[in-house]
Amino acid sequence: MKLSLNWLRELCPVDLSDEEVARRLTLAGLEVEGTEKRALPAGVVAARVTVKTPIEGSDHLNLCQVDDGAGVHQVVCGAVNYAAGDLVPMARPGAVLPGGKEIKRARLRGVESEGMLCSARELGLGDDHSGLLMLPRETRPGTPLDALLGLPDTVLEINVTPNRPDALSHLGIARELSALTGVPINLPAQRLPHGLVIAAAARVDVEDAQRCPRYLARVIEGVQIAPSPLWLQERLRSCGIRPISNVVDATNLVLLELGHPLHAFDLDQLAGARIIVRRAHEGEPLTTLDGKERKLTADDLVIADGEKPVALAGVMGGQTSEVSSGTTRLLLESAVFEGAGIRRTARRQALHTEASHRYERGADEGMAAQAADRCAELIVQLAGGTVLPGVIDLYPSPRPAAHIWVRPARVSAILGATVDAVEVDKRLRSLGLEPMDGMPERRLWKAPSWRRDLTREIDCVEEIARQRGLDTIPVEVPKAGVGETAAVPPDRVATSAARAALSARGFDEVLNYSFVAERDLDALWPDEGAPRAMRVANPLTVEQGAMRWSLLAGLLRNLGHNLARGARELMLYELGRVYLAHPDPRHPRGLLSWPDHEPRRLSLALTGQAAKRWTSAPAALDFYDCKGAIEDVLAALAVPQIEYSLAPIATLHPASCASLTVDGTVAGFFGQLHPQVAKAFDLPAHTFVAELDWELLLGKARPERKLHGVPRFPGIERDLAFVVDESVLAARMLAAIRAAETFGLLEHVALFDVYKGAPVPEGKKSIAYRLSLRAADRTLTDAEADGIVTTIKEQLREVLGAAIRT
Amino acid sequence: MIDEINRLLEEGKAELASASSEAQVEAARVKYLGKSGSLSALRKGMGKLAPAERPAMGKLVSEALSRFESLLKDQQHKIGEQALQRDLAREKLDVTLPGRSQKRGHRHPVSQALDDIVEIFARLGFHVADGPEIEWDLYNFEKLGIPSDHPARDMQDTFYLDLATQPEPPPGSPPTEGAQKQLLLRTHTSPVQARTMLAQPPPVRIIAPGKVYRCDSDITHTPMFHQVECLHVEQGLSMAHLRGTLDAFAKAFFGSSVKTRLRPSYFPFTEPSAEVDVSCAACGGKGCRLCKQTGWLEVLGSGMVNPDVLAGVGYDPEKVTGYAFGVGIDRLAMLRYGIDDLRSLFENDVRFLEQL
Numbered sequence A: 001m002k003l004s005l006n007w008l009r010e011l012c013p014v015d016l017s018d019e020e021v022a023r024r025l026t027l028a029g030l031e032v033e034g035t036e037k038r039a040l041p042a043g044v045v046a047a048r049v050t051v052k053t054p055i056e057g058s059d060h061l062n063l064c065q066v067d068d069g070a071g072v073h074q075v076v077c078g079a080v081n082y083a084a085g086d087l088v089p090m091a092r093p094g095a096v097l098p099g100g101k102e103i104k105r106a107r108l109r110g111v112e113s114e115g116m117l118c119s120a121r122e123l124g125l126g127d128d129h130s131g132l133l134m135l136p137r138e139t140r141p142g143t144p145l146d147a148l149l150g151l152p153d154t155v156l157e158i159n160v161t162p163n164r165p166d167a168l169s170h171l172g173i174a175r176e177l178s179a180l181t182g183v184p185i186n187l188p189a190q191r192l193p194h195g196l197v198i199a200a201a202a203r204v205d206v207e208d209a210q211r212c213p214r215y216l217a218r219v220i221e222g223v224q225i226a227p228s229p230l231w232l233q234e235r236l237r238s239c240g241i242r243p244i245s246n247v248v249d250a251t252n253l254v255l256l257e258l259g260h261p262l263h264a265f266d267l268d269q270l271a272g273a274r275i276i277v278r279r280a281h282e283g284e285p286l287t288t289l290d291g292k293e294r295k296l297t298a299d300d301l302v303i304a305d306g307e308k309p310v311a312l313a314g315v316m317g318g319q320t321s322e323v324s325s326g327t328t329r330l331l332l333e334s335a336v337f338e339g340a341g342i343r344r345t346a347r348r349q350a351l352h353t354e355a356s357h358r359y360e361r362g363a364d365e366g367m368a369a370q371a372a373d374r375c376a377e378l379i380v381q382l383a384g385g386t387v388l389p390g391v392i393d394l395y396p397s398p399r400p401a402a403h404i405w406v407r408p409a410r411v412s413a414i415l416g417a418t419v420d421a422v423e424v425d426k427r428l429r430s431l432g433l434e435p436m437d438g439m440p441e442r443r444l445w446k447a448p449s450w451r452r453d454l455t456r457e458i459d460c461v462e463e464i465a466r467q468r469g470l471d472t473i474p475v476e477v478p479k480a481g482v483g484e485t486a487a488v489p490p491d492r493v494a495t496s497a498a499r500a501a502l503s504a505r506g507f508d509e510v511l512n513y514s515f516v517a518e519r520d521l522d523a524l525w526p527d528e529g530a531p532r533a534m535r536v537a538n539p540l541t542v543e544q545g546a547m548r549w550s551l552l553a554g555l556l557r558n559l560g561h562n563l564a565r566g567a568r569e570l571m572l573y574e575l576g577r578v579y580l581a582h583p584d585p586r587h588p589r590g591l592l593s594w595p596d597h598e599p600r601r602l603s604l605a606l607t608g609q610a611a612k613r614w615t616s617a618p619a620a621l622d623f624y625d626c627k628g629a630i631e632d633v634l635a636a637l638a639v640p641q642i643e644y645s646l647a648p649i650a651t652l653h654p655a656s657c658a659s660l661t662v663d664g665t666v667a668g669f670f671g672q673l674h675p676q677v678a679k680a681f682d683l684p685a686h687t688f689v690a691e692l693d694w695e696l697l698l699g700k701a702r703p704e705r706k707l708h709g710v711p712r713f714p715g716i717e718r719d720l721a722f723v724v725d726e727s728v729l730a731a732r733m734l735a736a737i738r739a740a741e742t743f744g745l746l747e748h749v750a751l752f753d754v755y756k757g758a759p760v761p762e763g764k765k766s767i768a769y770r771l772s773l774r775a776a777d778r779t780l781t782d783a784e785a786d787g788i789v790t791t792i793k794e795q796l797r798e799v800l801g802a803a804i805r806t
Numbered sequence B: 001m002i003d004e005i006n007r008l009l010e011e012g013k014a015e016l017a018s019a020s021s022e023a024q025v026e027a028a029r030v031k032y033l034g035k036s037g038s039l040s041a042l043r044k045g046m047g048k049l050a051p052a053e054r055p056a057m058g059k060l061v062s063e064a065l066s067r068f069e070s071l072l073k074d075q076q077h078k079i080g081e082q083a084l085q086r087d088l089a090r091e092k093l094d095v096t097l098p099g100r101s102q103k104r105g106h107r108h109p110v111s112q113a114l115d116d117i118v119e120i121f122a123r124l125g126f127h128v129a130d131g132p133e134i135e136w137d138l139y140n141f142e143k144l145g146i147p148s149d150h151p152a153r154d155m156q157d158t159f160y161l162d163l164a165t166q167p168e169p170p171p172g173s174p175p176t177e178g179a180q181k182q183l184l185l186r187t188h189t190s191p192v193q194a195r196t197m198l199a200q201p202p203p204v205r206i207i208a209p210g211k212v213y214r215c216d217s218d219i220t221h222t223p224m225f226h227q228v229e230c231l232h233v234e235q236g237l238s239m240a241h242l243r244g245t246l247d248a249f250a251k252a253f254f255g256s257s258v259k260t261r262l263r264p265s266y267f268p269f270t271e272p273s274a275e276v277d278v279s280c281a282a283c284g285g286k287g288c289r290l291c292k293q294t295g296w297l298e299v300l301g302s303g304m305v306n307p308d309v310l311a312g313v314g315y316d317p318e319k320v321t322g323y324a325f326g327v328g329i330d331r332l333a334m335l336r337y338g339i340d341d342l343r344s345l346f347e348n349d350v351r352f353l354e355q356l
């Protein structure tokens, strides 16, 4: 909300600098988010145009003789909206206009010009640039424009939280400032005529008192519609409201001053001189003041006359009953509408107004009468006419004031600082609460009508905290109870270890949005049986329309993004959730159910060529880079019993795709991207990916290590190369080697070479292993080692037809 | 015989002295000490001497042999030394060439900051709790004191889910217009508060890190970002404990010279509520562009758990109190690493990522 400090100082005349006012409000929870200095340049004064003559050879320029109080000057002007005799702003030579333009004596079309006549926009007063700013005829030439407008002023932008509708006005902020400083509020009271005359002029019926708890109306006759005085226009402009006419401006001024929305109807345009507050009929049309024809629903509340809706209650007036230049009789509405209903209507109609903003948050029934009186008086001041004696006031069930028990001991306990009964009393009184009953240690307070947010003791605790300032609260670190500084949970240890392994291998971590383009998910699975993505109902873009069921959609886009920017070697990983459209098996149903299943996945994506290094030849990243990274991760987790096997899935190349099985459960897949998928993502064919089920792997991880000490006896190493059919899998050979040695002496087997080509026969390959043999309780002899090697050779020959390569 | 010994010794000495390679030394060794070497032969010739002469002569021969061996060793050593020096002088290495390098990977700044934050809270005695990102309206709003049609919903623009088959919402869910509005992307990590308290009696001392979502995208907003929720409910907790925890956290994350400031604010699920500012590290609190000249940076929202929230999960607000806060991790990461556009965090450009 925008707040004029000049205005605020009228209501609460504090002797504090602008900065100090802003600081105090901020520290009381009314956060000042911005400050705007409003001032007019020096040297801008009111001036009367005495003579206006067209300049020959120009179709729009006039030469004016202008009286600025100090003398008559000639000024060239291009505007058209004025005549001789009018008063307008003139910038004298030397004046610097907003934007930095300095006014100088100049020659235009060969004619001397000794200043400039200004529009509102040129003076930084608003957006209006349709012509010169017109000043009241009675203004004395030479009067500085500042004085006419009530400038300079400072306007604060205040972030008013939704619980504080009372602070959405100058009065509301003044009340706060008064409570903070003790300076009393200065608000003139109105005295308007009482009586019953109004009853003959208009009639009001409220059909839905739940949605409209109070409807109050006054009638004013004999008004003359005209522009508002400049000071009033400036007040509205400084708060971001466009001046329209004296009557409309008066309602807006009161809105800004007291925070209560008002609406003026042209009474002569109300059929039957009636107001009916009712629900709209389904589909009923209404053209609002913004010129839009709206279709209403049965949930919308309208103000109708004898025939039709004339306003969308609490949101915006309608065109038919709009105050226009010919209006003379007004019905002034000062009502209270139920917030939730206004909010539904405003959202449905996508119409957020000053009025709806306040009603949604809760209007003050107590303010309705005061605001109507203030506004009626102001209208008569500005537009003439008379207020008919009497008021129509439908308020069948007045809202009871909240009564709250407050215990100073409780206040102290919540704040962690001692707040005694005297202080509680002082602070609550300063906010307008009244003591009703009770003792110092437990007192009953009545909340003021404008503080609808105060209903419970805790609300008062907060008020007291705000008033005394949160910096008065001591700093105390809570002690951790026994067992609360427990060891780091195993899954965090494991996850850190895995991340370290990936970092060490050169993988960069990425974080993608959880929502991706649905077509990217579709492209990941160019086949039947693709998982179904959950859709976002209101995404910002279609690129963020579907919840990912795989991290690969994001990672593949990351590869593309970086390749397009010149990256040559890309190794990326992401560890994050995917979103699967079935209930989480850990929380399937009941009170604590999860709506979907959100397991974590660890996914890798790599492509390109390892960077050129002088120490090694560049090599294209391939399947085994991908598998190596997975093996490192699994080693970091100490996952036992891992098996890899060829397992086609739609995302991967049918020849280069593997699944990873832990204890017989599939824990992920990896391999080369299927050419179709690579093409869909515009990626090179040699792109490798992996996606691992992180929940499953963490469940299998054994992060706690047991050490076995240093071997006490020497071991023996033997290298063996076997020649086998090309089709024989390495895993099969390893299993056969292990199976052949039954005494537990084969400590380790390392595959160190795979070779195809001469002299190995066509269709065969040579695979070499280094066997590490060791006995735990004695020194192994060469003879024993020879025996083991012989057994292994024989077994492999028998089982796999392996020949020994020598 | 004595002459012979001396002659051979002198001869051998000279030969050794002139030997300039290991091979020449070895040749000299073979010539004098080998099986048929001339000095070795002297020992064999002993048999021809008279028995009386043998001891004295034997001693002389032994001395000559050991003398020669000693000279031989010296020469071998000397030549070895020379060879080593030659080799050392021959080897040339450019020590300024880069070492054998290995590509190093980089953590994502947000994930790194998140880990650090979890670590800090672990030290303060907080356990990690968890909740779904696709969340029921019940937990994201209702249980936190934000019913539908409440203006506080404007504070968080919400993404909703559009599901072919709608799962059954948990009991107690509010009736809403169209079942679709029951499921949303959580707008904060606060739903974990209600979930945790419903699942266990007090005391509760948790943090809940994770992704959250709001329909917003500009230089300081991304539609997805990260928060850590902190909740502590126990007997006798006050706002002083909130301040203490915040202060300890801020100092651990930003450094011990950082100051914190609480500013009253509003969140439906805490009361009293406060925004927390930390002193601007860029300018030391004097005011700069980053802190909009205020010297303070807003980093999180906090407060005492609203008694209605406690009552809503079956706790007795007269017996236990609590404090809670939610930290925007991405913003903390931005401040810590000096990142000026939040969106760059999710572009995943390696030229950005590899700076960490």
Ligand SMILES: [Zn+2]
Residues within 6 Å of the ligand: B280, B281, B282, B283, B284, B285, B286, B287, B288, B289, B290, B291, B292, B293, B295, B296
């Ligand atoms: Zn700063």
